Amino acid sequence: MKNSTLGDLKVDQTGVVCKIHGDSRFISRIISIGLTPNSSFTVLQNDGRSPVLVYCRDTIIAINRKECAQIEVSL
Amino acid sequence: MKTIALLGQPNSGKSTLYNALTGAHQRVGNWPGKTVEKAEGDFFYKEQLFRIADLPGSYGLTANSEEEVVTRDFIERGNADLVCLIVDASQLERSLFMLADFAGIHCPAMLVLNMMDVAKENGKTIDVAKIESLLGIPVLGFTASDDAEYPKFYETLEKAVENPRILSAEGIRKIADAVKDSSVERLESLLDGADFGVREHFWVASKLLENDPLVMAEVRATVSPDRFAEVEAVLKSEKSAGGLITGEAKYRWISEILRDSVVEKKNVVKLSRFDKIATHRIKGKLLAFGIMFVTLIGCMVLALPGMMIGFGLMSVSGPVVHSISESLGIWPVLESFVNGVLIGGLGLTICMTSFVFAIVFVFALVENVGYMARFSYVFDSWLSRLGLHGKAIMPLFSGLACTAGAACGTRVLDMRGQRLFAMVLLWGIPCGAKLSVVLFLATAFFGSAAPLFALVFLILIFASFYLSSKIFGGKLLPLEERVGMIMELPPYHKPQWKALLKMVGRNTWSVFKKALVIIVSASLIFWALSYSSDGNVENTVLYTIGNAIEPVTKLFGMRWQLFVSYLGGVFSKEASLGIMSTIFGSTDTAFSLISRDDAGANLAEVLSAAVSKPEALAFVFASMFNVPCVLAMGSTYREANSLKWMFAIMGYYFAISLGLAFVAYHVGLLIF
Numbered sequence: 093m094k095n096s097t098l099g100d101l102k103v104d105q106t107g108v109v110c111k112i113h114g115d116s117r118f119i120s121r122i123i124s125i126g127l128t129p130n131s132s133f134t135v136l137q138n139d140g141r142s143p144v145l146v147y148c149r150d151t152i153i154a155i156n157r158k159e160c161a162q163i164e165v166s167l
Numbered sequence: 168m169k170t171i172a173l174l175g176q177p178n179s180g181k182s183t184l185y186n187a188l189t190g191a192h193q194r195v196g197n198w199p200g201k202t203v204e205k206a207e208g209d210f211f212y213k214e215q216l217f218r219i220a221d222l223p224g225s226y227g228l229t230a231n232s233e234e235e236v237v238t239r240d241f242i243e244r245g246n247a248d249l250v251c252l253i254v255d256a257s258q259l260e261r262s263l264f265m266l267a268d269f270a271g272i273h274c275p276a277m278l279v280l281n282m283m284d285v286a287k288e289n290g291k292t293i294d295v296a297k298i299e300s301l302l303g304i305p306v307l308g309f310t311a312s313d314d315a316e317y318p319k320f321y322e323t324l325e326k327a328v329e330n331p332r333i334l335s336a337e338g339i340r341k342i343a344d345a346v347k348d349s350s351v352e353r354l355e356s357l358l359d360g361a362d363f364g365v366r367e368h369f370w371v372a373s374k375l376l377e378n379d380p381l382v383m384a385e386v387r388a389t390v391s392p393d394r395f396a397e398v399e400a401v402l403k404s405e406k407s408a409g410g411l412i413t414g415e416a417k418y419r420w421i422s423e424i425l426r427d428s429v430v431e432k433k434n435v436v437k438l439s440r441f442d443k444i445a446t447h448r449i450k451g452k453l454l455a456f457g458i459m460f461v462t463l464i465g466c467m468v469l470a471l472p473g474m475m476i477g478f479g480l481m482s483v484s485g486p487v488v489h490s491i492s493e494s495l496g497i498w499p500v501l502e503s504f505v506n507g508v509l510i511g512g513l514g515l516t517i518c519m520t521s522f523v524f525a526i527v528f529v530f531a532l533v534e535n536v537g538y539m540a541r542f543s544y545v546f547d548s549w550l551s552r553l554g555l556h557g558k559a560i561m562p563l564f565s566g567l568a569c570t571a572g573a574a575c576g577t578r579v580l581d582m583r584g585q586r587l588f589a590m591v592l593l594w595g596i597p598c599g600a601k602l603s604v605v606l607f608l609a610t611a612f613f614g615s616a617a618p619l620f621a622l623v624f625l626i627l628i629f630a631s632f633y634l635s636s637k638i639f640g641g642k643l644l645p646l647e648e649r650v651g652m653i654m655e656l657p658p659y660h661k662p663q664w665k666a667l668l669k670m671v672g673r674n675t676w677s678v679f680k681k682a683l684v685i686i687v688s689a690s691l692i693f694w695a696l697s698y699s700s701d702g703n704v705e706n707t708v709l710y711t712i713g714n715a716i717e718p719v720t721k722l723f724g725m726r727w728q729l730f731v732s733y734l735g736g737v738f739s740k741e742a743s744l745g746i747m748s749t750i751f752g753s754t755d756t757a758f759s760l761i762s763r764d765d766a767g768a769n770l771a772e773v774l775s776a777a778v779s780k781p782e783a784l785a786f787v788f789a790s791m792f793n794v795p796c797v798l799a800m801g802s803t804y805r806e807a808n809s810l811k812w813m814f815a816i817m818g819y820y821f822a823i824s825l826g827l828a829f830v831a832y833h834v835g836l837l838i839f
Contacts (some may be wrong), residue, residue: 112411123411124229125261126261138449143544143547145544149258
């Protein structure tokens with residue numbers, strides 16, 4: 093089965109980050125805000141256009157759709 | 168004197184702590200060679216002087232942005248006697264990442280767990296003593312918005328300074344090295360024998376793995392070329408994923424510390440009903456516009472008393488000064504000076520400052536309660552095209568009311584480059600006064616074609632945004648720092664009224680001081696240029712200058728009368744009309760710089776008779792992008808903290824407006 097990315101999940105679905113792709117600048121940003129491999133999160137809003145809202149490590153994080161595609165997740 | 172560096176992520180309450188500690192004893196400057204603001208303040212405790220450096224907020228210590236470079240540099244150089252890390256206790260795990268990123272830098276440290284009250288409300292029990300024993304540095308459970316908590320803070324600070332403790336990265340290292348054939352371990356061994364000052368080799372190796380550009384350059388300069396080739400080989404094998412290894416190790420270290428020291432009940436997380444609206448693609452924007460609209464009205468209401476004092480001062484003082492100077496038999500020149508420069512300048516400054524107060528207050532409130540991030544979220548798609556953060560919408564929108572106040576509102580943006588760029592755009596957005604003057608002129612000269620001018624104006628404003636982003640965007644908003652939105656939406660807070668009002672009061676006062684200097688000097692210059700003992704314009708310096716440079720200004724379609732009016736517009740929009748009515752009208756009275764009372768009802772008729780169509784076209788276009796006013800100059804100077812930048816923005820808009828006038832005039836000559 094093809095791995096899903098963050099943008100594929102629907103509201104209220106909970107997932108775990110598997111892999112993060114991208115350059116080291118992106119990785120450093122996403123890690124310092126709290127999303128790391130093996131961290132779990134809940135999708136709060138995904139309307140297909142705006143940045144995706146996820147709840148992770150006690151806070152709401154907004155992630156741009158393009159960047160979401162770089163984050164592989166599993167349910 | 169002891170220097171304390173405040174280090175914390177955005178929304179950790181760092182600025183609340185900083186403001187509470189230093190009160191009015193703050194200095195703002197720039198870090199040398201950087202567009203990053205430097206904030207320092209002092210306070211005394213037990214007769215000891217403490218200097219607090221409020222380091223720019225960032226999520227970690229990797230040197231990706233100028234802010235992070237400044238922060239890292241300050242700590243690495245050992246400039247601080249103590250690093251005070253401040254984290255949000257209600258989001259401890261995520262917030263402690265900064266501590267994990269700092270671990271391994273041997274500078275004495277203490278940790279403040281802020282917002283303990285919120286953590287408790289959320290059902291978290293935090294064993295502070297346990298965390299302290301695990302970390303080996305002083306740790307304090309704290310609520311920065313509560314005055315009663317500060318004695319505890321000072322005690323911990325004293326303890327931390329007297330008995331300095333450092334935070335080793337040993338715990339993270341063990342986790343990272345547990346992986347078989349760990350690349351951090353290999354990198355660390357390659358660094359053997361090199362000296363990195365206060366930084367552990369493990370810390371340097373981690374940053375190498377995270378592709379930190381500064382550490383990379385430093386290692387290249389420190390180790391032998393052969394060694395560096397080996398370092399590069401290790402990094403190449405990890406590609407860009409190196410940061411994931413160390414990042415994960417840091418978070419695992421954090422969870423190990425929190426495992427036994429924090430008890431929390433699991434909450435079901437859902438977007439609150441308000442947030443569902445606030446972050447909705449359409450409803451969220453409508454709500455935001457509604458809030459901005461209410462904000463603008465609120466600003467007017469808040470600013471009203473100040474405006475009344477300002478204008479009242481000017482109208483009351485006129486006759487008073489007149490009668491005093493008459494009874495004392497002082498020269499009329501002195502009377503004109505006192506009225507025009509001193510009282511006029513002061514009155515204008517009060518008016519403007521009250522508007523600034525209102526905007527700064529409302530913006531700070533929106534930020535303080537946590538709503539600002541929602542603004543950014545819904546408007547990011549619009550503003551990111553210009554390279555700006557979504558929350559720039561607030562100052563830009565309020566620019567429609569008052570450029571000067573909105574310039575102070577750019578403070579909501581975190582990075583100085585963003586603030587400067589927002590100010591550049593802001594000057595191109597017409598404030599209420601500019602819009603009414605431009606429309607008045609368009610109607611006076613071109614009658615029913617005026618709506619067409621409004622449309623062209625609108626198009627030109629967006630064109631100016633594009634031009635600005637081409638000219639200033641590259642320097643102020645470096646492309647490599649522009650990444651898609653990855654942003655925290657912090658939880659809502661109750662406003663901290665006391666801290667808020669203090670902060671707003673201090674800001675307004677400092678705007679007032681700087682604005683007064685600029686406005687009084689500008690009033691002085693204009694007064695001197697436009698003074699004539701008999702009210703005849705041809706006896707003013709302005710006339711002499713205007714006349715002398717007329718051959719040049721005629722290229723832009725402006726005879727001396729028009730050019731002098733254009734220059735008056737730099738002072739204030741009203742002055743532009745006032746000068747025109749004096750020059751073209753038959754009114755004997757000397758024109759006023761601040762009120763348009765003199766711009767009589769027949770000004771429109773007089774103007775259209777005295778000015779040819781091509782000239783009128785040139786003048787209307789020149790007025791569109793003329794410098795907003797002297798108040799806007801004052802507040803831009805104060806917010807940019809640089810005269811150089813203020814003059815750069817001024818020059819830029821002179822170029823645009825004269826360029827447009829040139830084109831309009833010559834096109835007009837062909838058409839009419």
